[in-house]
Amino acid sequence: xxxxxxxxxxxxxxxxxxxxxxxxxxxxxxxxxxxxxxxxxxxxxxxxxxxxxxxxxxxxxxxxxxxxxxxxxxxxxxxxxxxxxxxxxxxxxxxxxxxxxxxxxxxxxxxxxxxxxxxxxxxxxxxxxxxxxxxxxxxxxxxxxxxxxxxxxxxxxxxxxxxxxxxxxxxxxxxxxxxxxxxxxxxxxxxxxxxxxxxxxxxxxxxxxxxxxxxxxxxxxxxxxxxxxxxxxxxxxxxxxxxxxxxxxxxxxxxxxxxxxxxxxxxxxxxxxxxxxxxxxxxxxxxxxxxxxxxxxxxxxxxxxxxxxxxx
Amino acid sequence: xxxxxxxxxxxxxxxxxxxxxxxxxxxxxxxxxxxxxxxxxxxxxxxxxxxxxxxxxxxxxxxxxxxxxxxxxxxxxxxxxxxxxxxxxxxxxxxxxxxxxxxxxxxxxxxxxxxxxxxxxxxxxxxxxxxxxxxxxxxxxxxxxxxxxxxxxxxxxxxxxxxxxxxxxxxxxxxxxxxxxxxxxxxxxxxxxxxxxxxxxxxxxxxxxxxxxxxxxxxxxxxxxxxxxxxxxxxxxxxxxxxxxxxxxxxxxxxxxxxxxxxxxxxxxxxxxxxxxxxxxxxxxxxxxxxxxxxxxxxxxxxxxxxxxxxxxxxxxxxxxxxxxxxxxxxxxxxxxxxxxxxxxxxxxxxxxxxxxxxxxxxxxxxxxxxxxxxxxxxxxxxxxxxxxxxxxxxxxxxxxxxxxxxxxxxxxxxxxxxxxxxxxxxxxxxxx
Numbered sequence: 001x002x003x004x005x006x007x008x009x010x011x012x013x014x015x016x017x018x019x020x021x022x023x024x025x026x027x028x029x030x031x032x033x034x035x036x037x038x039x040x041x042x043x044x045x046x047x048x049x050x051x052x053x054x055x056x057x058x059x060x061x062x063x064x065x066x067x068x069x070x071x072x073x074x075x076x077x078x079x080x081x082x083x084x085x086x087x088x089x090x091x092x093x094x095x096x097x098x099x100x101x102x103x104x105x106x107x108x109x110x111x112x113x114x115x116x117x118x119x120x121x122x123x124x125x126x127x128x129x130x131x132x133x134x135x136x137x138x139x140x141x142x143x144x145x146x147x148x149x150x151x152x153x154x155x156x157x158x159x160x161x162x163x164x165x166x167x168x169x170x171x172x173x174x175x176x177x178x179x180x181x182x183x184x185x186x187x188x189x190x191x192x193x194x195x196x197x198x199x200x201x202x203x204x205x206x207x208x209x210x211x212x213x214x215x216x217x218x219x220x221x222x223x224x225x226x227x228x229x230x231x232x233x234x235x236x237x238x239x240x241x242x243x244x245x246x247x248x249x250x251x252x253x254x255x256x257x258x259x260x261x262x263x264x265x266x267x268x269x270x271x272x273x274x275x276x277x278x279x280x281x282x283x284x285x286x287x288x289x290x291x292x293x294x295x296x297x298x299x300x301x302x303x304x305x306x307x308x309x310x311x312x
Numbered sequence: 313x314x315x316x317x318x319x320x321x322x323x324x325x326x327x328x329x330x331x332x333x334x335x336x337x338x339x340x341x342x343x344x345x346x347x348x349x350x351x352x353x354x355x356x357x358x359x360x361x362x363x364x365x366x367x368x369x370x371x372x373x374x375x376x377x378x379x380x381x382x383x384x385x386x387x388x389x390x391x392x393x394x395x396x397x398x399x400x401x402x403x404x405x406x407x408x409x410x411x412x413x414x415x416x417x418x419x420x421x422x423x424x425x426x427x428x429x430x431x432x433x434x435x436x437x438x439x440x441x442x443x444x445x446x447x448x449x450x451x452x453x454x455x456x457x458x459x460x461x462x463x464x465x466x467x468x469x470x471x472x473x474x475x476x477x478x479x480x481x482x483x484x485x486x487x488x489x490x491x492x493x494x495x496x497x498x499x500x501x502x503x504x505x506x507x508x509x510x511x512x513x514x515x516x517x518x519x520x521x522x523x524x525x526x527x528x529x530x531x532x533x534x535x536x537x538x539x540x541x542x543x544x545x546x547x548x549x550x551x552x553x554x555x556x557x558x559x560x561x562x563x564x565x566x567x568x569x570x571x572x573x574x575x576x577x578x579x580x581x582x583x584x585x586x587x588x589x590x591x592x593x594x595x596x597x598x599x600x601x602x603x604x605x606x607x608x609x610x611x612x613x614x615x616x617x618x619x620x621x622x623x624x625x626x627x628x629x630x631x632x633x634x635x636x637x638x639x640x641x642x643x644x645x646x647x648x649x650x651x652x653x654x655x656x657x658x659x660x661x662x663x664x665x666x667x668x669x670x671x672x673x674x675x676x677x678x679x680x681x682x683x684x685x686x687x688x689x690x691x692x693x694x695x696x697x698x699x700x701x702x703x704x705x706x707x708x709x710x711x712x713x714x715x716x717x718x719x720x721x722x723x724x725x726x727x728x729x730x731x732x733x734x735x736x737x738x739x740x741x742x743x744x745x
Contacts, residue, residue: 012522091638111640112524113594132642134524169524196527197518231510 003301007119007126010135011176019181022297023145029296032069033289043072046303049097052108052129053079053090058264058288059129059138063106066295072103072303090114091121098122103303107131125302133167139263140173142294144181146286147218150259155182158255160212162244163222163271164193164233170263171222175201188212189222189244192233209244214253220261221246221272237270247273251281259283313337313364315739319347320370320700324377324690325674334375336696339739344692368734370700376673377688378410378697378737381651382680383475383500383554383578383626386412386443388434389427390419395631395717397431400651401440403629403716405742407651408732410697411442412629413684416453417476423448423459425467432468440742441735442697444686446500449474449488455481458488461495470684473500475554478536480506485540489549498684500552503536503561504602513642515588515603523594525641530609533602534560541568544575552683553577555628557602559612566621576683577616578624581650581657582722584613584666590722596637596644597722600630614666623679625672627654631718649716652709653723659703659730669703700734705745707731 001021008014014022032040048067052060060076067074077097090109097105104125107115112132119126130136147154159178165171165187175198178185185203187194194205206212213219224240234240251258260272260282268274277284315336322332322344335343386400395403397414404412414431416422422431428445435443447469448459453476461472472492479485479501492499509532514520516527537553541564544551553565556579565577582600587607590598598604616622630647637644658676661667667675677699681688687695711724735743 089639109640111642113641116594117640132524133526172522172524195521196516196529197521200518200522 005302007115008137008298008302009115009119009126009128011137011140011173011180014137016180019141019144019177022141022294022301023148025297025301026141026145026290026293029300030290030293032296033292038069039071040069041071042300043067043070043303046072046104047102048072048074048104048106048299048303049102050074050076050106051094051097052076053114054108054110054130056108056129059108059291062288062291063129063295066292066299069292070296070299072299091117094118094122098124104299127298127302130169133169134172136169136173138291138294138298139170140177142287142291143174143220143261143263144177145290145294146261146283147259149286149290150283151217154178157183157217158186158215159183159218159220160186160188160216161220161222162188162209162212162246164224165189165198165222166193166195167225168222174220175203179203186212186216190234209246209250210253213246213250216254216258218259218261219246219251219254220263223263223265223267224271241270245271245273246276248275248279251276257281261287263287313366315366315368315696317368317370317375317698317700320373320375322375322690323670323673325670325678328690329670332375334690334698336739339696341690341692341694341696344690368700372702372704373733374669374673374701374703375690376699376701377677377690378735379408379655379676379699379732380411380413380680380684380686380688381409381627381629381654382413382624382684383580384412384414384629384651385417385631385647386414387631388418389430393717394633397434397443398438398440399715399717400629400631401435401438401443403649403651403714404441405735405737406715406732407653408655408699408701408735408743409441409651410699410735410737411444411686413444413446413470415446415473415475416448421448421452422446422469423451423453425460425463428464428467428469441737444468444470444684446471446473446475448472449479449499450484453477455479455484457484458491461492461497465495465497469497470686471498471500471552473502473554475500475502478502478504478506482539482543486543486547489543489547489551493547493549498550498552500554501536501540502554503533503540505532505536508532508535513599513603514591515605517588517606519588519591523591528603530558530560530605533558534564537561537564541565541573541575544568545571545573548574551575554626555580555583555602556613556616556622557583557605557609559609562612562616562621566616566619569621576623576679577621578626579613579617579622580626580628581654582648584610584617584661585657586610586722594641595722596639596641597648597720599641599644599646600628600648601646614661617661617675618666623675623683625654625658625675626680627651631716632720633718637720648720648722649714649718650721652714652716653721653726653728655701656728656731657723659701662703663729696736696739698736699732701730702733702745703730705729705731705733
């Protein structure tokens with residue numbers, strides 16, 4: 001199969017075949033990270049710009065490492081150091097970046113649709129590393145990869161996503177990604193955090209964590225942002241953690257081999273109890289490891305490293 | 313110099329409907345004759361033989377009293393790079409409008425007689441269409457006090473509105489209605505609950521959720537419509553609800569009218585033509601306030617137009633340049649231009665049998681005239697403000713050819729059937745296709 005996409009913007013625009021291809025390439029890439037010399041010359045001479053207009057440590061580092069393991073030249077531009085603070089528009093900044101002929105721009109932005117705007121305006125490939133509350137496709141791909149590693153397949157799994165669905169791009173991308181790959185996704189959280197019309201995604205919704213966790217194969221807990229209290233989304237951290245936090249007690253009704261996921265960073269003791277985060281079912285750290293592999297695969301596929309990759 | 317508009321279907325809602333000739337001299341209608349009426353003794357044909365006459369063939373076309381857009385933003389003074397009173401007036405003429413009412417959210421705000429007089433002077437100099445300023449309810453649109461309605465009315469303001477902003481303070485809104493009533497001024501309400509809008513940028517619902525954009529619930533509008541119709545009932549003042557977009561607002565207005573409340577309402581062509589789907593792809597030319605709503609809301613707007621709950625079609629013509637629109641969706645300015653597409657979109661309602669041609673002309677001319685106290689009509693002796701509409705002309709919208717200084721329309725490239733082909737203000741042709 002040929003991978004002909006110019007950009008990776010969201011999970012909606014990826015087909016099951018394309019996702020499968022990315023996962024297969026990521027599997028090969030993961031092997032590179034296990035070597036003692038963790039570097040291949042595949043993307044030598046390619047230039048990758050990490051254009052992060054919103055703070056990020058995990059995702060930016062992951063892309064940075066991925067690019068370097070493939071021998072690409074990788075540069076970081078943060079929103080605060082770029083011309084954006086001098087009043088230049090996003091499009092103008094991006095056109096200036098493009099004039100320096102990068103092969104890929106990896107972009108993080110606090111506003112939904114910003115990478116889509118760039119993708120339309122530029123010939124350079126764009127990878128969305130998170131845009132507002134909209135999408136975080138590389139996170140979703142690494143989550144799919146992690147679940148498949150542990151469970152063999154996503155098809156038929158019951159996956160519970162718990163917490164602030166409204167403000168989560170990870171939730172949106174995972175809902176689309178997991179359902180595309182055949183899972184039954186159930187969402188749980190207080191009604192203040194369940195966005196209108198989410199049922200249209202083909203998921204079920206409950207306000208009870210117990211109902212969501214019951215018989216679950218996978219439980220993904222979302223980070224609760226403390227500043228959301230100002231929007232009257234919940235009363236107190238105390239009540240939130242007691243009603244919506246995941247504890248060993250609440251996990252009892254889940255499948256015996258349930259997996260616990262979290263996109264990080266974790267608020268220990270708020271959305272997830274420490275013993276659960278560190279427990280035997282937790283694959284939170286595997287998610288991070290696979291993040292590098294997924295990003296290597298995407299850089300490789302988009303930088304033309306493989307116009308024809310065998311998806312065997 | 314005489315002008316003869318010949319053989320068109322003349323529609324003056326409630327007064328005339330038939331194939332007629334209209335003779336115009338010195339800016340006034342001096343003769344109206346039904347074709348085949350047989351009473352043509354002093355008629356147009358006789359006259360046309362004795363002096364120079366410009367004959368406009370209107371056969372197959374609709375001859376209507378000049379259209380009035382009672383809700384436009386001309387950005388002058390303050391943001392003349394988006395629109396001036398002259399370019400806006402020209403856009404109005406090209407769209408078939410002979411008169412417009414300009415909203416006060418200019419910079420500085422039209423909250424004092426100097427700005428009102430400035431607008432009227434610029435309009436006189438442009439000398440294209442009639443421009444009627446709407447003054448602010450509160451100084452600076454800040455919602456903290458009352459403007460000098462008496463002076464403003466004397467200077468030429470035809471209504472007051474804080475459009476762009478709601479009047480958040482309910483007590484101020486009550487007093488504004490009462491105080492305006494003392495001067496016989498109309499109050500136009502921009503119904504929006506800021507707290508419910510919060511950081512919303514499009515309609516709340518599945519589309520916003522999918523796009524990761526913050527939503528604006530219907531209740532942000534309808535709760536204020538309910539408040540203001542209640543205050544209208546309390547005060548007995550004249551209230552007009554601007555840019556109605558939701559099913560609940562239509563219901564609230566219908567209900568208020570049934571109770572005998574003295575309220576009228578308008579909607580804009582985009583609310584009866586488009587839905588939130590137009591935002592997909594982060595299209596900032598589909599971003600406005602109130603936002604494009606669901607198809608259920610659109611259906612309710614159509615029903616409201618059909619049953620008369622919604623009296624007026626007004627464009628909310630809101631020019632913005634690429635500086636405000638070619639940016640992240642969250643940052644993009646609200647609003648679209650509408651003067652040059654309104655008639656064609658209105659004609660779709662007639663084509664789709666939502667309303668009759670007579671209804672359309674009422675909602676775009678005689679109703680806004682009645683509500684604002686302006687003149688509209690085709691009568692012997694009245695000023696010759698006339699719009700000729702060709703319901704069959706087929707064309708494609710090309711924003712680059714607009715008279716407006718701005719290009720922010722979601723209708724660029726749309727194939728249209730029907731449009732204004734001639735606009736006459738006081739006997740002078742200001743646009744001819």
